[in-house]
Amino acid sequence: MKNLFSNCFSNLYTHGFARVAVATPHLRVADPAFNAAETIALARQAHAQGAVLVAFPELGLSAYTCEDLFHQRALQDACEAALAQIVAESAVLGIVMIVGMPVRSQHLLFNCAVVVAGGRILGVVPKSFLPNYGEFYESRQFSPADCARETTVALCGQQARFGACLLFELAALPLLRFHVEICEDVWVPIPPSSFAALAGATVLVNLSASNALVGKAGYRRQLVQQQSARCIAAYLYTSAGNGESSTDMAWDGQSLICENGELLAQSGRFQGDSHLLFADVDLERLSRERMRQTTYAQSMQRHAGEAAKFEVVAVDLALAQGRPLALMRHVERFPYVPSDPARRDERCTEVYNIQVQALVQRLASSGMKKVVIGVSGGLDSTHALLVCARAMDKLALPRANILAYTMPGFATSERTVAQARELMAVIGCSAAEIDIRPSCIQMLADIGHPYAGGEEIYDVTFENVQAGERTSHLFRLANLHGAIVIGTGDLSELALGWCTYGVGDHMSHYNVNASVPKTLISHLVRWVAETGAVGASSQVLQQIVDTEISPELVPGKKGGQGGEPAQKTQDVIGPYELQDFNLYYTLRYGFAPTKVAFLALAAWGDRNSGSWPNGEHVERNQYDLAAIKRNLGIFLYRFFKTSQFKRSCVPNGPKVGTGGSLSPRGDWRAPSDSEATVWMADLERIPHGADEGLA
Template sequence: LLRELVRAARDQGVSLLCLPEMCLTGYMLEDLVQWPQVTERAWESLEALAEDTGETAVFAGLPVRVGGLLYNGLALLWKGKVRGVTLKRFLPSYSVFYEGRNFTPWRGRETVEVKGRPAGDLLYRLPFGDVAAQICEDAWVWPQENLSLLLQAEILCNASASPFSLFKPDLRRRVIQSTAERMICQHVFSNLVGLDSARLVFDGGAMVAGPQGIAAEGPLLHPEPWKLVTAVVDLDEITRLRSENTTFREAYSAQRENGRVGEVLDLRGEGEGRFLPPTEYPLPETGSFFLEGGDRRGGGPGAVEEALDQLLDALVLGVRDYFHKAGVFRKFLVALSGGRDSALALLAAARGAALLPGPGSPKEKVARHVEARYLSGPFSSAATLEAARGLCAELGVPFARVSIEKEFDLARSALEEMAGGTPPSPLALQNAQARIRGAMMLGWANTVGGLILVTSNLSEVAVGYFTTGGDNQGGFSPLADIPKTLISRMLERAAKRWGVESLEKILELAPSAELAPDQTDEGDLMPYEVLDDILYLYALKKLRPDEILGVLEAKHPRAGKERLQAWLERFLFLFDANQWKREQSPVALKLLYLDLDPKTGFRYPVLKGDRKKGK
């Protein structure tokens, strides 16, 4: 069965396979392990199994003898050879376990030999990455003497023989996931399945966990003799996360000072490794990279709804607390455009106001503490006006339409005069409308003691699609950390969860700043779905442009490579060119892992060399 499993993994192009603890002999050997032929036959089976490995590196568990003492071992097999044996450090001798009766715990700082191979604490430098292993109980003990070695591993494999008991799988999952988060690594867990020695039922449940969630997980208590659970992982991301994380770097340096433990086996010269092209980058099952991570487990719509609910609740809580704890505002003020961003900002303000302390019902608090204005310009549409009016009516928010057309005409004439008779450019006229609105909102806030909610989203912030001195003017920017595609999904969820029917009309409208005839956001930029994918892959994952293009080709095949290349180059240029705008943004709420706020999580040079062609 093991050879069948190894061949299946090899044929599927698996780079690393982790088999369970004691898989060659069974876990519950009891005193049978004292017979010398048991370890001898196990080693013979190990060498036979190695013949089937090819380019697939395989960990396999077995008992081994060192100087007459028995150890619980985990051997690495690769390209037909046994390369080394990791020895178990912590032997459970409680409950149903009594490994200490026969096995010796490994406590050495140097390595020993088993059949001429190094044994002890080992790190393998393989062509695809650095790999270390633990055996079952070793994953439950923290910290360990060999931590300096383990912290070098990009992939940490845990081979287990963990028997089933009610609720234990959930506990085990938490341990595996927390190790991946704490050590910033890919953590691979394997387990026996089925009845062993008449008493213990092993439940399987193999998984691959990364710092941001479970990447793959196998079924529990499956009747088949084995299940191959695979995941594609990005080891460059491990390198990036570790380099960005000061706590990890400090912990690693501290452990290095404790001295060398174990041995590093460099096998990189013996192969090239199997690296998938960018077109094979794992695509999000949810449709959005920003909704991946955490414990998705293929949870489908329920898991997505839970994530969106958390975002909505965090948004409402953040808006309410900023208003309340500042202690200087009497009203939330929103420039309501009839579009998605201002609709979500108004919804957060209304629900936040309803939760404010003080007298009155929730409806009375909303009417007292929230107001909205539709500042219509020469290109505003009846559709957005009615959408804005309908949302305010449903939420119980005082609403009024105020025209800026007279002010715009004056501004256009003044701009032409300032330019010596040259008519203002189309961009200048668009920005003039935004700045008039911004000035009017600030004046209104001064008059009524209001907190202006800025409605720019993360996608706009990334590419500078907002007007300095215009729609970025205000006291708090609650949406600046939420990409446009996620805002749309949050509104869809809010409409369903809270029964806000007027949101449906807003979601039917194409996103537009309405600053020019027939203008749309996506016409000015690119499809938001593509923009947000590039934003995630470039700003968060730090992929190279050529890698991003490969992912885009896989996710958006109908767009065509040439168009995707043009959109990518445009994004990269705009991202670099607009850091000066981001430096002037108001205080923003942080809700996602990615943060472009220069005051908190994103330090980026304003001047950045050659910006041509998205280099």
């Protein structure tokens, strides 16, 4: 089984994705044979690219603008003959095709979507809502779906299921259950696709013609995105393009593919040639979102009667899982930090304001006017201090009410203590310095540690005595001055258990960084420097961002204060940029390690170039599969096996984003004595070598 999995690890279908396509063919009005040839050519291209489904525009075999020609028998017969060509072609193509055409049934004419695969007509879906306003006159030629009296229809010598309440499910990919509606159906208050989603459809397809008007493209995009978000589904939207009659309308061929409110792909408008739009839809993500959002199940129950009207049609189609198929989807290297500058600035503004507002509320409700904070000259405490400064400004309190202390120990470097001093000065807080070495030596002597006797033994006790002394000082200072202690530990440290139990990076009266990961904190500090949000010097903030991350608890080669620290955090727990990636997809979506690794390879693999979100370094770090697997193993063991007890008693702190928090009162409740066995076992299914099983 492991070897079999290794062979298909690099195929997107193995990890719950489905490649889908939306086609916009060049067509001719009332020329079904020509239109069928264009349809088949695009279907072949979609199949060659590994797509499992391709959707074509509304009435694409005849053209939408045939008007009263729709009632001509010659055109109707020609459309059926064109469909027969497509059905025959589907017998040798491993892809589902959805085409639009007029269909006759019981003396009525319907505007339909026909689903074809494997040489069979799997179903025919009539349009439910016919626009008859403005430039549209569909009720003149067609009847709506609820006028149908038959549940089957004869086409091309086959009997096919007929009705608006049909769902199609791929036997080889059960998470891909799709529903088809047509143009106007999605513009009504309750689209048919809403009930289809409650009946289990994860992919919603819309065959549309939708003419071009000023401002309409933006509205269409919003409409499709919102429907995909409301239904927690993928939504494929086609549109008529070049070749439709321009007697009274123009056509832009806008096609869209959205997933749970996110625009995955959008075609160019007013393109002259036939073209395809592809996207890899994450079906597992949709399924897990529905599972997590329990009100979705409540909606299913409330509308069970409507959902029960749907019939599921099985689609027997083989997937191309035996060959590598790379992900055709952009995967952000930094899921907590948008790469788009505008979205990134918006994210930073919002996160920062959430942190500030939460602290303002805590101070106001507690009646406290002062805070105590330890400032190390490193990243986390810097950002927490910046939040405190802005909170004091909003409360109209002097920044001197921030009682900031830097507390150098045995391994504190000259760089970090200098940065701490400069930062406190530019913030304008009450700054003080406490050398914790005497109290640490006393503690070590009291407990009989060899260091107190002159031996250079730097064990975990030696480290934690320093961390504990700092925390003890901060809490007693808070007692003395009537203040609360502000925590500085971040989400990444909490996920990896990289925090000493009961001390400053774990315990406080209120922790403003509790749900902010390290990669985001790094950019927040950089953003504050660029925007001057609290008036702090950009120079010192940039120096802090560039400082090597270290607990600075064990002396380096020089020994003593001022020596280079012997510890580099990321040498022990792995690079934060990769571990934050692992955290996001494990915490937010509950993906298996194999899928997390697949996504990480798509984002960080050496075949991809990328940059840190601030635009620096067009080529930055890259990781092969071996490195990804190794660091993911570190993450999984620490996250699931060794660190939960530290998360079960964390202090209050604001949740800032949908990426999740680890508070037991928020997103994450887990036993402290859980095993990591199942995650480590899944990790071992990942190919060992950087190139094993890969294209």
